[in-house]
Amino acid sequence: MNYTNKYNIPEHICSWLAADEYDYLPGVYSATTLISPARAFILKKRNAENLTMDYSDFIKMRMGTAIHDSLEKIGVYADGDFKEKRFFAEIMGCQISGKMDAVLGGVIRDNKSTSVWKYVKKEFDDYIKQLSIYRWILYRNGINTEQYAFIDFFFTDWKKSDAEKSSDYPQIPYQEQKIDLLSLEATEELICDRLEEFTFAESVLPECTAEELWQRDECWAVFTKEGQARAKKLCKTEEEAKEYASANGCKHIEHRPGKAVRCGYCSAAPFCDQCKEMQKKGLVDLE
Numbered sequence: 096m097n098y099t100n101k102y103n104i105p106e107h108i109c110s111w112l113a114a115d116e117y118d119y120l121p122g123v124y125s126a127t128t129l130i131s132p133a134r135a136f137i138l139k140k141r142n143a144e145n146l147t148m149d150y151s152d153f154i155k156m157r158m159g160t161a162i163h164d165s166l167e168k169i170g171v172y173a174d175g176d177f178k179e180k181r182f183f184a185e186i187m188g189c190q191i192s193g194k195m196d197a198v199l200g201g202v203i204r205d206n207k208s209t210s211v212w213k214y215v216k217k218e219f220d221d222y223i224k225q226l227s228i229y230r231w232i233l234y235r236n237g238i239n240t241e242q243y244a245f246i247d248f249f250f251t252d253w254k255k256s257d258a259e260k261s262s263d264y265p266q267i268p269y270q271e272q273k274i275d276l277l278s279l280e281a282t283e284e285l286i287c288d289r290l291e292e293f294t295f296a297e298s299v300l301p302e303c304t305a306e307e308l309w310q311r312d313e314c315w316a317v318f319t320k321e322g323q324a325r326a327k328k329l330c331k332t333e334e335e336a337k338e339y340a341s342a343n344g345c346k347h348i349e350h351r352p353g354k355a356v357r358c359g360y361c362s363a364a365p366f367c368d369q370c371k372e373m374q375k376k377g378l379v380d381l382e
C-alpha cells in the first residue's frame with residue numbers, strides 16, 4: 096500500500112490514520128469482503144503492490160475505531176457473552192471469518208459510525224448481510240444467537256438544525272436500530288453464491304451492478320431561475336419536470352445523472368475500466 100498526503104496532515108496524525116490493526120489473514124474471506132463487489136476484490140488483489148490511498152481517506156474509519164476502542168476500554172461489554180473475538184467457519188473449502196463487536200444476552204451488537212442519511216434512508220441491506228454472516232459463523236462454532244441484531248449508530252455528520260426541522264431525522268447523534276437477520280439457510284446460500292462469484296471472477300472479471308455501485312436514480316431539478324442554489328422540486332422524469340416548471344412559473348431545469356457513489360470510496364478505482372467509463376459520462380465523482 097502506498098500513501099499520499101494531499102492535505103498536508105501532520106506526520107503524527109498520519110501515523111495514527113495509517114495504523115492498520117486489521118488482523119488480515121491471506122486466503123480467508125471476511126464477512127465484509129463477502130458483501131463487497133467481486134470486481135473490487137479481484138482488482139485490489141491483482142494490484143496490491145500499487146494500491147494508493149490518501150491519509151484523509153482513513154479519517155472516518157479511524158473515528159469509528161476510536162469510538163469502538165473507547166467503548167471497549169470503559170468496559171461496557173464486560174457482561175457480554177464475548178467481545179471483539181474473531182471466529183472462523185469453513186465452507187466449500189474456504190475459510191470465512193467474522194469479528195463481531197459484541198454478543199450481549201445472545202444478541203449480536205455492532206457499532207457503526209456513519210452518515211446520518213444511511214440511517215434516515217434505512218439503507219441496511221449490507222448490514223443485514225454482514226450480521227447474518229456473523230450469526231452463521233457463530234452457529235458453526237456451536238453458539239446460537241437470536242435471528243435479529245442491534246446496531247449502535249453514531250452519526251458523523253449529524254446537525255442540530257436538521258433535527259429541529261424534521262422528526263424523521265435522529266434527535267441526537269446516536270440511534271439504536273434493531274434489524275431482522277436472514278435465516279441460517281438463506282445466509283449459507285448467500286455465502287455459497289458469493290464464493291462462486293468470487294471464484295468465477297478470477298477468470299472473468301464481472302462488472303459491478305447498480306446495487307453494488309450504490310447507484311442513485313437520475314433526476315431533473317427544477318429551479319425558479321438559473322443560478323439558484325436550491326431546487327424547488329426534484330422530478331424522476333424530464334416530462335414531469337417540464338410540467339411542474341410550466342405550472343409553477345419555473346425557468347430552469349437541470350439534469351442530474353444517477354451517480355455511482357461507491358466508486359468514490361473504492362481503492363480499486365485507479366485500476367478499474369468500468370469506473371473510468373462511468374467517469375467519462377459524469378456518473379462518478381473522484382477527487
Ligand code: SF4
Pocket residue numbers: 132134135138303307308355357358361362363364367369370
Ligand atoms: S471503482 Fe467502482 S466499478 Fe470499479 S470496482 Fe470499485 S466500485 Fe466497482
